[in-house]
Amino acid sequence: ENGYDLWLRYKKIEDPTYLNLYRKSIAGIHINAISPTLLVAKKELEMGLSGLLGAPIKEVGAQTDNALIAGTPSSSPVIKSFLEKEKIKTGQEGFAIYSQTINNKKLILIAAETDLGVLYGVFHFLKLLQSHQSIQSLSTISIPKIQRRILNHWDNLNRSVERGYAGISIWNWHTLPDYIDKRYIDYARANASIGINGTVLTNVNASSLVLTDPYLEKVKALADVFRPYGIRVYLTAKFSAPVEIGRLKTADPLNPEVIEWWKHLCDKIYKMIPDFGGFLIKANSEGQPGPQGYGRTHADGANMFADILAPHGGIVMWRAFVYDARVQRRGEHFEEGKKDVAGESIASADRFKQAYLEFKPLDGKFKENVLIQVKNGPIDFQPREPFSPLFGAMPNTQLMAEFQITQEYLGQATHLVYQAPLYKECLDADTYAYGRGSTVAKITDGSLKKHKISAIAGVANIGNDINWTGHLFGQANWYAFGRLAWDHTLSSETIAEEWIRQTFGNNPKVLQPIQQIMMASREAAVNYMTPLGLHHIMGTGHHYGPAPWVENAGRADWNPVYYHKADKKGLGFDRTATGSDALSQYAPEVRKQWENMKTCNIEYILWFHHVPWNYTLSTGRSLWDELCFRYYSGADTVKWMQDIWTTVKAYIDEERYNHVRQLLNIQHKEAKWWRNACLLYFQTFSELPIPSHYEAPDKTLEYYKSLRFPHAPGINGNL
Numbered sequence: 001e002n003g004y005d006l007w008l009r010y011k012k013i014e015d016p017t018y019l020n021l022y023r024k025s026i027a028g029i030h031i032n033a034i035s036p037t038l039l040v041a042k043k044e045l046e047m048g049l050s051g052l053l054g055a056p057i058k059e060v061g062a063q064t065d066n067a068l069i070a071g072t073p074s075s076s077p078v079i080k081s082f083l084e085k086e087k088i089k090t091g092q093e094g095f096a097i098y099s100q101t102i103n104n105k106k107l108i109l110i111a112a113e114t115d116l117g118v119l120y121g122v123f124h125f126l127k128l129l130q131s132h133q134s135i136q137s138l139s140t141i142s143i144p145k146i147q148r149r150i151l152n153h154w155d156n157l158n159r160s161v162e163r164g165y166a167g168i169s170i171w172n173w174h175t176l177p178d179y180i181d182k183r184y185i186d187y188a189r190a191n192a193s194i195g196i197n198g199t200v201l202t203n204v205n206a207s208s209l210v211l212t213d214p215y216l217e218k219v220k221a222l223a224d225v226f227r228p229y230g231i232r233v234y235l236t237a238k239f240s241a242p243v244e245i246g247r248l249k250t251a252d253p254l255n256p257e258v259i260e261w262w263k264h265l266c267d268k269i270y271k272m273i274p275d276f277g278g279f280l281i282k283a284n285s286e287g288q289p290g291p292q293g294y295g296r297t298h299a300d301g302a303n304m305f306a307d308i309l310a311p312h313g314g315i316v317m318w319r320a321f322v323y324d325a326r327v328q329r330r331g332e333h334f335e336e337g338k339k340d341v342a343g344e345s346i347a348s349a350d351r352f353k354q355a356y357l358e359f360k361p362l363d364g365k366f367k368e369n370v371l372i373q374v375k376n377g378p379i380d381f382q383p384r385e386p387f388s389p390l391f392g393a394m395p396n397t398q399l400m401a402e403f404q405i406t407q408e409y410l411g412q413a414t415h416l417v418y419q420a421p422l423y424k425e426c427l428d429a430d431t432y433a434y435g436r437g438s439t440v441a442k443i444t445d446g447s448l449k450k451h452k453i454s455a456i457a458g459v460a461n462i463g464n465d466i467n468w469t470g471h472l473f474g475q476a477n478w479y480a481f482g483r484l485a486w487d488h489t490l491s492s493e494t495i496a497e498e499w500i501r502q503t504f505g506n507n508p509k510v511l512q513p514i515q516q517i518m519m520a521s522r523e524a525a526v527n528y529m530t531p532l533g534l535h536h537i538m539g540t541g542h543h544y545g546p547a548p549w550v551e552n553a554g555r556a557d558w559n560p561v562y563y564h565k566a567d568k569k570g571l572g573f574d575r576t577a578t579g580s581d582a583l584s585q586y587a588p589e590v591r592k593q594w595e596n597m598k599t600c601n602i603e604y605i606l607w608f609h610h611v612p613w614n615y616t617l618s619t620g621r622s623l624w625d626e627l628c629f630r631y632y633s634g635a636d637t638v639k640w641m642q643d644i645w646t647t648v649k650a651y652i653d654e655e656r657y658n659h660v661r662q663l664l665n666i667q668h669k670e671a672k673w674w675r676n677a678c679l680l681y682f683q684t685f686s687e688l689p690i691p692s693h694y695e696a697p698d699k700t701l702e703y704y705k706s707l708r709f710p711h712a713p714g715i716n717g718n719l
């Protein structure tokens with residue numbers, strides 16, 4: 001058991017009660033596989049049922065008692081009359097699973113208006129069996145809330161993966177297009193099983209090379225593999241491609257030759273890949289070229305692509321992750337009250353504010369097939385961030401949320417951190433932008449402003465490691481992203497339960513402890529890394545361990561000291577009106593709550609306030625004592641996770657048990673490393689003792705500062 005099968009494990013059901021019940025209820029399957037998608041649906045059902053029921057599944061006629069019939073109105077008359085009779089609409093991708101008695105025959109119907117809906121229904125049905133659910137009186141309708149549910153791969157053409165910790169890229173550009181690795185198919189199956197319907201193959205720190213003919217052939221080969229599974233391929237477009245590979249003198253988005261060049265390229269792409277999804281573009285950010293280089297705006301740039309893609313049905317995902325201009329130009333730290341040459345407050349140099357400052361004024365200027373892709377938080381995928389103030393700030397623009405599945409700032413592929421609670425915290429956050437209940441989820445799914453296109457992105461944690469994600473529990477984050485993209489109202493607990501049942505089985509002695517571990521893991525990581533709203537205090541470059549002391553990295557806003565602002569008085573970044581005033585970017589309801597130290601959620605307090613060391617927090621403890629408490633409890637929780645993990649030993653296979661056990665050992669060591677290093681460092685400012693009932697750090701601050709990580713994986717590949 002090495003984890004390769006992910007959650008698609010179709011081992012024979014061990015519990016005889018369920019096995020017999022399922023065998024009795026499913027006499028055989030009936031699918032009229034008139035399309036490639038229905039064919040893969042049929043194959044999956046055959047493989048799944050044969051495995052789970054422990055015997056090859058028969059094909060039966062549609063009139064057979066206990067037949068399982070899957071199809072669309074065009075593939076099956078039974079399905080057609082069922083959907084008509086029940087007046088069920090499943091839309092482009094939804095499905096219905098119903099128990100029906102027709103002509104005295106008991107049937108299970110997997111019905112959808114589209115082939116893809118059938119495939120999704122098949123995966124759902126197999127999940128019911130994998131997780132020992134009743135299939136006696138089924139009546140489920142499931143329709144995704146967000147249209148485009150997309151993975152972003154930060155994969156480079158040399159197969160290194162930026163911020164990837166699970167080996168190298170699964171895209172083998174060397175043997176493509178002629179060699180189709182089985183992994184590509186299993187990748188498509190896995191994604192389809194959780195409803196992911198798009199993949200951006202290449203890094204946002206882009207290479208133009210992927211837009212040249214030989215690479216487009218390779219992309220086409222992947223698109224052909226993915227098509228039956230409902231997965232569209234997208235690419236990243238490097239803004240300077242017309243210059244780099246087109247030999248033009250400029251990439252100015254308003255230049256007719258440039259427009260013509262992109263148009264020609266897109267015509268070519270769509271000839272090869274008729275369902276090509278579109279482009280994801282990182283422009284004028286972290287050294288990437290963009291329209292601003294030609295005196296144009298993000299809107300000018302995005303709209304050029306939008307006009308070209310629109311006739312083909314393609315979209316532009318234009319990233320709002322920008323922080324270049326101001327801070328880099330000045331290289332200055334934010335200082336209270338200081339003005340720059342133009343008389344503008346340097347406060348605006350707060351990196352937190354930059355995406356909003358650049359994009360908000362462009363609201364309403366983007367074409368209909370442009371989506372602005374906004375990271376969940378204002379800075380960068382921290383263990384905990386408040387939601388980005390852009391959500392809700394651009395009513396006339398379709399925004400899409402971007403989450404990071406790969407754990408760049410969360411212990412990478414070494415720490416067990418279940419991220420569904422992190423994703424949910426953002427999705428459920430109320431922006432108050434259009435009144436109470438204007439959650440990030442409702443902004444993303446387009447329901448609040450009735451936008452035509454909706455999308456959501458997750459930065460993949462997938463590589464060529466045997467188990468795909470490095471840490472086995474990284475699979476749960478991939479799974480959770482897909483499930484939430486389909487239905488953001490699902491709870492983290494439910495998703496964890498689904499994943500555990502499919503991955504480890506249904507024994508409550510496995511399910512309960514693993515679910516407890518997962519549910520505690522994210523808060524534990526926040527506590528041992530960045531409690532109370534601390535952020536970006538990881539080592540510069542690799543972002544792995546603690547390095548709150550770093551103050552001379554390339555740019556001011558790459559330095560941990562820029563973010564925590566520890567001094568003799570206290571700790572934290574004042575983003576109220578007396579500080580950078582970033583809070584003014586939120587709706588008044590949100591701002592009011594967070595600008596007051598008394599009402600600000602303690603989880604975010606150091607995001608918004610410079611809190612005195614002896615200030616009494618809502619817990620009754622002083623800031624310093626609370627900081628100690630959280631760092632210690634974070635590390636203790638990992639110890640607890642280790643203990644709980646030992647209880648599942650008898651019930652799961654040795655290989656996966658030991659894999660997780662060993663990684664938890666490392667995680668516990670490193671949680672203590674984080675705790676000790678950070679507390680010793682912050683103590684140089686607070687000058688207060690670590691309460692004596694805690695185990696004292698066994699190393700000095702100097703020791704932690706001297707640690708170097710030449711082996712740190714996944715370092716930014718392009719910069």
Ligand SMILES: CO[C@H]1[C@H](O)[C@@H](O)[C@H](O)O[C@@H]1C(=O)O
Pocket residue numbers: 154162163204205282286321380381408716
């Ligand atoms: C792809 O580049 C990444 C960069 O490696 C990463 O450290 C930061 O999180 O964000 C960038 C981005 O999202 O563009």
